[in-house]
Amino acid sequence: MSLTPIGGLAGLPGHDQPRQKVTAASLRERKLHHEPIACLTAYDYATARLVDEAGIEMILVGDSLAQTILGYENTLSVTMDEMLHHVKAVRRGVKRGLLLADMPYGSYQIDPNDALRNATRFVKEGGAEVVKIEGGEKRADLIRRIIDAEIPVAGHIGLTPQSVNVMGGYKVQGKDLSGVEQLMRDALALDRAGVACIVLEGIPREVAGMITAEVGTPTIGIGAGPECDGQVLVFHDLLNLTFAPPAKFVRRYGDAAALISDAVRAFRDDVKSLHYPSDEESYHLPKETKAGLETVLARKRAMVR
Numbered sequence: 055m056s057l058t059p060i061g062g063l064a065g066l067p068g069h070d071q072p073r074q075k076v077t078a079a080s081l082r083e084r085k086l087h088h089e090p091i092a093c094l095t096a097y098d099y100a101t102a103r104l105v106d107e108a109g110i111e112m113i114l115v116g117d118s119l120a121q122t123i124l125g126y127e128n129t130l131s132v133t134m135d136e137m138l139h140h141v142k143a144v145r146r147g148v149k150r151g152l153l154l155a156d157m158p159y160g161s162y163q164i165d166p167n168d169a170l171r172n173a174t175r176f177v178k179e180g181g182a183e184v185v186k187i188e189g190g191e192k193r194a195d196l197i198r199r200i201i202d203a204e205i206p207v208a209g210h211i212g213l214t215p216q217s218v219n220v221m222g223g224y225k226v227q228g229k230d231l232s233g234v235e236q237l238m239r240d241a242l243a244l245d246r247a248g249v250a251c252i253v254l255e256g257i258p259r260e261v262a263g264m265i266t267a268e269v270g271t272p273t274i275g276i277g278a279g280p281e282c283d284g285q286v287l288v289f290h291d292l293l294n295l296t297f298a299p300p301a302k303f304v305r306r307y308g309d310a311a312a313l314i315s316d317a318v319r320a321f322r323d324d325v326k327s328l329h330y331p332s333d334e335e336s337y338h339l340p341k342e343t344k345a346g347l348e349t350v351l352a353r354k355r356a357m358v359r
């Protein structure tokens with residue numbers, strides 16, 4: 055008979071509470087209990103493991119990978135197949151966090167049937183648990199349709215990077231009264247459509263605060279101030295891997311660019327100065343083989359003489 059209580063040893067002195075799988079539904083509970091939600095992007099297996107194991111609740115395979123990983127000018131060029139490739143890699147690294155996949159530009163704007171097919175691919179082939187779609191009021195019907203197909207959706211309003219050409223650049227949104235009204239309408243439309251969360255990007259903190267108080271859906275801010283229910287940052291911004299000056303809202307928690315450059319330069323110097331590899335870093339013949347080899351070589355040398 056097992057003496058381990060039902061539910062394991064969690065809660066008993068000396069035993070940490072095991073971290074439970076984060077689900078789309080559990081995000082709402084976090085909002086209700088005023089528990090801030092942390093979200094980061096990840097685009098590959100190793101990063102996904104580190105981010106997940108550090109206790110980040112939401113892991114987003116953002117279309118920002120167009121710039122951070124693939125070196126495109128903006129997010130508009132990245133395709134469904136490119137996104138899926140990264141979603142699959144991240145899926146293999148994430149166990150506890152909620153895995154979100156960004157629907158890339160062109161994958162949901164043209165035809166609702168295509169949109170549904172593409173959202174389904176992220177779930178079926180990629181293992182995503184939520185798909186993210188940019189846009190508010192005008193996407194509400196489509197979002198309802200995707201949710202009807204049992205796929206949770208994350209909304210994304212404010213500075214929506216896929217609208218860069220319409221916005222005329224990456225500009226903070228909702229700075230005048232009509233902009234504030236539009237943002238509020240967008241947030242309410244997404245709330246009514248039943249999204250799992252709403253990403254608020256690049257909007258004044260006062261507006262983000264009003265939206266967060268108004269909707270039951272958790273809001274996840276990026277450049278939207280501290281009143282949101284959670285915060286998201288791009289992994290490469292957090293670690294100085296973007297080759298560009300950071301936006302106002304970015305806080306750098308480490309300098310991976312310096313770490314990588316120093317390590318790569320040190321390797322290059324060691325190779326050039328014959329300091330790498332050392333004897334300890336080399337494989338060796340077993341004693342008997344080495345002795346046998348020396349005998350053979352000695353015989354060969356004797357024959358040449």
Ligand code: KIV
Pocket residue numbers: 095114115116117118119156253255276286287288
């Ligand atoms: O693509 C992305 O990384 C995003 C976040 C900035 C929210 O959409």
